[in-house]
Amino acid sequence: MENQEQGNQTSVTEFVLLGFGDLPGLQLPLFLLFLMIYLLTMAGNILILVLVVADQHLHTPMYFFLGNLSCLEICYSSTLLPRLLAGLLDRDWTISFTRCLSQYYFFAALAATECLLLSVMCYDRYLAICNPLHYAARMSGRSCLQLAGASWLSGFIASGIITVSISQLTFCGPNGIDHFFCDFIPLVKLSCNDPLLMDTLAFAACLILILVPFLLILASYICIISTILRIPSSTGRQKAFSTCSSHLIVVSIYYGTILAAYMFPTTDLLSDFKKVLSVSYTVLTPLVNPLIYALRNREVQEALCKRCRKLRVPRYWPIGLFR
8 A cells, every 4th residue: 555645544455463483393282272272262152152052051142241251252262363473483473554453453452342231241240139120120121131232232332333443553574573462552652643542542441441441340349248148047158258259260360450450551571471461361261161050160160961861952042031
């Protein structure tokens, strides 16, 4: 493309991903490692999704949102890992400008959706424990569909705004992205434009889509723990804790890494550390989530055992989605 005065074109037609640097002798082991992670991630999340669809006992709001989370993780991993695997296999780390923007759009949309969806799941647990008398009315099938739909729609709209803004930047070289995928900060660093506007946009997006949901989750869990501690019986307290422990672990892992990666300034000293954090929330978190829910949730374990004994999927879904 020719560089035009309007700044909406770019002289760079492709980028080079530099995230892992030159790793002679480690390309094949890393390829096999990430391939195994990808296959296990897909298998685990597809299994959770099938269980939520197939088992009548899991047709509740809590597991409806878990099914949405598993679907999101499938898309999330498929956005980043195939390109990473291809680069490790053929050692070609070039990516076209259009594909780079497309990868960023879906990555950012799914990451924002996950932040919002985790906050919705926390709201579900808050109502179930702190306001059980109004739970059925507030978490009807229609309300759950609206909350899930709003999370997906908000994530994709916000990502679209940021992606369009990036597409208007001028890239006149160099074209090496210091990451293993197309992310916002490395892309903006390569731009010839004044980064102030884009940094402001990124800060606003992080504030609305990451920090605000995290603060809502934090406030909700303060109320949840306070309510649980007032339950007189130890059995009741243990049961209440078990219903939200899996979600709390997932939130801690995901938000702990993504907040550190995006809410703190990027310096040369922290650059490599942030890459490690990026591997955590983009590659490992989608793998760990189904394991956490499968290992710590008795209803999921019972549904899995039942499916192993009797492999039969309901003919119609989501009819009867909620009890």
